[in-house]
Amino acid sequence: MLTHRFLLGRARDALSEEERQVIENAVSSVRQIPPRTQIQRRGELVTHSVMLLDGYMCRYLDDREGYRQLVSLQVPGDFVDLHGFPMKRLDHDVASLGPCTIATFEHRTLAEILERYPRLTRWLWFSTLLDAAIHREWIFRLGRLGAEGRVAHFFCELYARLEMVGLARDGAFALPATQADVAEACGITGVHANRVLRLMRERGFATFRSGEVEITDMPKLKALGEFDPIYLYGQHSAWVAEMREGND
Amino acid sequence: MLTHRFLLGRARDALSEEERQVIENAVSSVRQIPPRTQIQRRGELVTHSVMLLDGYMCRYLDDREGYRQLVSLQVPGDFVDLHGFPMKRLDHDVASLGPCTIATFEHRTLAEILERYPRLTRWLWFSTLLDAAIHREWIFRLGRLGAEGRVAHFFCELYARLEMVGLARDGAFALPATQADVAEACGITGVHANRVLRLMRERGFATFRSGEVEITDMPKLKALGEFDPIYLYGQHSAWVAEMREGND
DNA sequence: CGCCCCATTGAGTGGTTTCAATCGCAGTGG
């Protein structure tokens, strides 16, 4: 099932079998994307949305000097630009990090779901709002934490999100990114990211090397990043409970 | 009409008269909120959402030492926590800045709209995603700009948003906030906010005094804050065009 | 082998924070 991970990370069992099939059947095509490839450009009109099946993508804004600020990092199962459906136009760029596999959903198909499946609609809506909640936490990360805390928080978040879709365990997960990418996500320079990463390695908190993150002291890392995963709305959220009820 | 400003800021004419009435009739109650009063707490279940009719509110996250990071500043017409409808639980606190007037919408009423009015649903969905777009820009602001640029960007955004709902003109608008509030929005300390504001005043860019912002050199301020209002999805967006078409 | 990208390290600079003190102003009570 193509949409397997998406459902996994967003309370799959809150949906009926029929609803899951509706999502699955809404896929219009699947294709591969090479590393470091832009797939959407700020300001462009969009007529389809993309779900990330495999690999990592990022969304970012450019500053005047051409430096990027990542506003989001997408992991397998994420509906990368579902917000493009109600918005029709994106306010940021989207690109792959490493090689990716994506599924495409035409907006006219999503419009049909909107017409016929209110519960499913609310669930897709929820999915886009989860992104917004993550945005808020990024604001917190950049506004209140120092460089080390930001990286710590970033790693904690990625671990939690990847764990939900079965792509992280024992404190380790893949991250096909350079130190400069991490820097762009954390609002610091590449040079400083290097220093911070070395520090975290030396202190035994976490290691980031050759495309993999290994968290060696989760409690310390969480404390450093002031990380509380409540904003990721895990499986046991009140929302899921209500959706399940409605399922009876 | 209670929801006047909300409609104003979000392409009122994209909606039919009937749809506007549906929104207006969904209001369950209206009440006043004193300054500096928390109305929602992180983690709590919510059964209604709040639209800000008058005054200013903010949404924020606390760090370990009890300092706040604003993740959003809401102006009249904003549907402050509409995302609470699909999410059922908030991941942040909500409080008033100055005195406010709010309208309350019960979620069960919104659920009816979801069932019966797909077009309206999509429009409300859009409204929550506009918030997300603003979040992204805040991430950019905090990640790429220095203190002066952040404040400049903050002022530019507020001016643009308030102008949309008819509450700003000639470069001036009300902002019932302290310098410490501005600091919390921009991820800097209150002391530094003071210095930055003085600098901006001396240079003739903008003045913030006694609850009012006066922008005296908009072009310079926009340049300083690298401000491009595309993310606010103004009246002439492609989205509005499509909604209008569907209206025929 | 040579190239290029990425990681790494050093030194110096500058923006921001922290700590601390002062000032202005409005509200309160004697």
Add this chain to the structure above:
DNA sequence: CCACTGCGATTGAAACCACTCAATGGGGCG
């Protein structure tokens, strides 16, 4: 009318974090 109080704005000095500039090293790949 004036002292008292409290909050917000303002300023100074010192410390620190992160940035810039610059150079070196390492590894993959043509």
